[in-house]
Amino acid sequence: MARSALTREEVLATAAALVRQHGPQTLTMRKLAAGLGTAVTSIYWHVGNRECLLDALVERTVQEMGTLRPTGRAPAARIVSVARGLRRELRARPHLIAMVHERGLTERMFLPAQQALVHEVHAAGLRGARAAAAVRSVQFHTVGFLLVERNRERSPVQSPAEGDLWSESTAGGDPALARALARPADPDRLFATSVRALVDGLLAGSSQERRSPGQGPGVTAE
Amino acid sequence: MARSALTREEVLATAAALVRQHGPQTLTMRKLAAGLGTAVTSIYWHVGNRECLLDALVERTVQEMGTLRPTGRAPAARIVSVARGLRRELRARPHLIAMVHERGLTERMFLPAQQALVHEVHAAGLRGARAAAAVRSVQFHTVGFLLVERNRERSPVQSPAEGDLWSESTAGGDPALARALARPADPDRLFATSVRALVDGLLAGSSQERRSPGQGPGVTAE
DNA sequence: ACCTGAACACCGTTCAAGT
DNA sequence: ACCTGAACACCGTTCAAGT
Numbered sequence: 463m464a465r466s467a468l469t470r471e472e473v474l475a476t477a478a479a480l481v482r483q484h485g486p487q488t489l490t491m492r493k494l495a496a497g498l499g500t501a502v503t504s505i506y507w508h509v510g511n512r513e514c515l516l517d518a519l520v521e522r523t524v525q526e527m528g529t530l531r532p533t534g535r536a537p538a539a540r541i542v543s544v545a546r547g548l549r550r551e552l553r554a555r556p557h558l559i560a561m562v563h564e565r566g567l568t569e570r571m572f573l574p575a576q577q578a579l580v581h582e583v584h585a586a587g588l589r590g591a592r593a594a595a596a597v598r599s600v601q602f603h604t605v606g607f608l609l610v611e612r613n614r615e616r617s618p619v620q621s622p623a624e625g626d627l628w629s630e631s632t633a634g635g636d637p638a639l640a641r642a643l644a645r646p647a648d649p650d651r652l653f654a655t656s657v658r659a660l661v662d663g664l665l666a667g668s669s670q671e672r673r674s675p676g677q678g679p680g681v682t683a684e
Numbered sequence: 685m686a687r688s689a690l691t692r693e694e695v696l697a698t699a700a701a702l703v704r705q706h707g708p709q710t711l712t713m714r715k716l717a718a719g720l721g722t723a724v725t726s727i728y729w730h731v732g733n734r735e736c737l738l739d740a741l742v743e744r745t746v747q748e749m750g751t752l753r754p755t756g757r758a759p760a761a762r763i764v765s766v767a768r769g770l771r772r773e774l775r776a777r778p779h780l781i782a783m784v785h786e787r788g789l790t791e792r793m794f795l796p797a798q799q800a801l802v803h804e805v806h807a808a809g810l811r812g813a814r815a816a817a818a819v820r821s822v823q824f825h826t827v828g829f830l831l832v833e834r835n836r837e838r839s840p841v842q843s844p845a846e847g848d849l850w851s852e853s854t855a856g857g858d859p860a861l862a863r864a865l866a867r868p869a870d871p872d873r874l875f876a877t878s879v880r881a882l883v884d885g886l887l888a889g890s891s892q893e894r895r896s897p898g899q900g901p902g903v904t905a906e
Numbered sequence: 907a908c909c910t911g912a913a914c915a916c917c918g919t920t921c922a923a924g925t
Numbered sequence: 926a927c928c929t930g931a932a933c934a935c936c937g938t939t940c941a942a943g944t
Contacts, residue, residue, distance in 0.1 A: 467927080491918060501929050503919085508927090512918065563785075566839035568832050580861065590860030598869050599878035606828020610790050617788035638812030639802065647820050655886075656821035662888060663881030689908080713937060723910050725938085730908095734937065 465499050470508040473498065474518055481519065486561045489516075516565055523558045524570055527551045530578045537586030538661045544582060545604045545657045548575040552608055559612050568609075572601045586665055596664045603660055611649050687721050692730040695720065696740055703741065708783045711738075738787055745780045746792055749773045752800045759808030760883045766804060767826045767879045770797040774830055781834050790831075794823045808887055818886045825882055833871050 476497045480489050491512055495502040509515040530547040532540040552559055552571060562571050579597045588596050698719045702711050713734055717724040731737040752769040754762040774781055774793060784793050801819045810818050 490916085492916085503921090503930080504928055506919075563831070563835055566835050568835040576865075580865070584858060584861070589858055591864045593858065593861045594864030595874060595877045597865070598874055599881060602829050602832050602874065602878060603825055603882070606830075606832045607824050608828075609785070609831040610824050610828045613785055613788055613790040636806060636811055636815065639806070639815045642813045642816030643798075643802070643819070652817060652820055652824065655817045656824060656882065659821060659885030659889070660825075660878065660882045661885070663883070663885030664878075666884060666888065667881070712935085714935085725911080725940090726909055728938075 468498065468500055468504055468508060473505055473508050473515070474522060477515060478519055478522065481557050481561070485557055486516065486519075486564065513565075516561060517567075520558065520561050520565060520567055520570060523555055523561075524574065527555070527574050530575050532578055532582055537582060538658075538665055540582045541579065541586065541600060541661045541665075542654075542657050544575055544578045545600050545661075546653070547578075548604050549608060549653060552605075556612065559608055563609060568605060571605050575601060575604070588665070599660060599664060600657070603657065607653055607656070611653075614647075614649075690720065690722055690726055690730060695727055695730050695737070696744060699737060700741055700744065703779050703783070707779055708738065708786065735787075738783060739789075742780065742783050742787060742789055742792060745777055745783075746796065749777070749796050752797050754800055754804055759804060760880075760887055762804045763801065763808065763822060763883045763887075764876075764879050766797055766800045767822050767883075768875070769800075770826050771830060771875060774827075778834065781830055785831060790827060793827050797823065797826070810887070821882060821886060822879070825879065829875055829878070833875075836869075836871075 473494070477489060477494055480494060480497060491502050491505055495505055498505070505515070509518060528551065530544050530551070532547075533543045534540045548571075551574065559571070562568055576597060579600055580593070583593045583596045695716070699711060699716055702716060702719060713727055714724050717727055720727070727737070731740065750773065752766050752773070754769075755765045756762045770793075773796065781793070784790055798819060801822055802815070805815045805818045
């Protein structure tokens, strides 16, 4: 049952297909070999080992992502739109997030958004180290939010859930707050709110420093 | 070579020790059995299986965490101090973050900070759904930041690194920005900056809404 | 009630041997 | 240059059998 010559591209393609269907955890060299119709060991000749295979898969998937075009007029709105675009692109490739995280490549997820963010933050009037901190704040927030969000989706009901703690009057006599915390969070709204607040906060300090003699931004180091 | 009776507590204790030394990935039932001086299968009688064992370990480690006492006077400073306290507590238990994330229990990491945050956000004048969104924004930001941070620590040098893209004049004629992005991020400073900005942004909209007739906060849903 | 070894169905990887 | 099967050193888990 000889099959046509195996190529590295074919290995990556079927590996990507398997990951897309069942997630990276279930991708084993043996299943991949079965999918390819070859011996397990043939794969090693083309991609090295499982580690290299997943690295290549991450790289390939990141490059599939489109470039991010900001929308809106106000600087804050344009920065927010980049963050939302990054989230949208990453959510469209759910397994990428897991693969990248497992492999310690979170930084990789930052890059598609970084150039757009630098441009917008610059346009918003931030310069130098302040601008860099703003870019990274948005990056960390967006990617971190996605990691938490994806993780939460994986096991929807947890115990003790948040709601268990706030079911009644524990929330300082604010029943609306208690109800809101008892309900599961709406990720879309929460992301919109938090990114907007973050960007507002980052831009608010741009024109004038709040602390008179200090050099660093915000809170002093511990 | 009969040993004294095995207890569930003893299993959890040595499992915790092994995880603390080498991380959750390296904890195998067989190594654990070797550490305990029993047969592998004895463990199953006491803790069910590996899944249950790790669940119990997560629960135990979360409960070791102290309660968070806010410091400072201004509402924003007190909220920031809770976020920093949560980060400190979690960083003191590095493997907890990995275990919790692997097991889809990220929500579990939120709880120790939630009560303190609710109190402070309420004191800052936020009520109802707005207060809940603020609490969750800080929670998501802090835990998300930690996930990214820990991940980044695991593989310090990545390629292409951020610096490779900004080594020269690409950063819109802002050499200080280019230099800042070429250097690795300082997580302590970045966390301080981002949390401060986030909290400022969340509290800034508390006294008056920015949008006149709208009901939702910030950006409209897509 | 608690512990055990044998056995099962998996893994990733190496390597000598083939063509 | 490319592919193969056998083998190695691991896994988690089940289960009948012991005390």
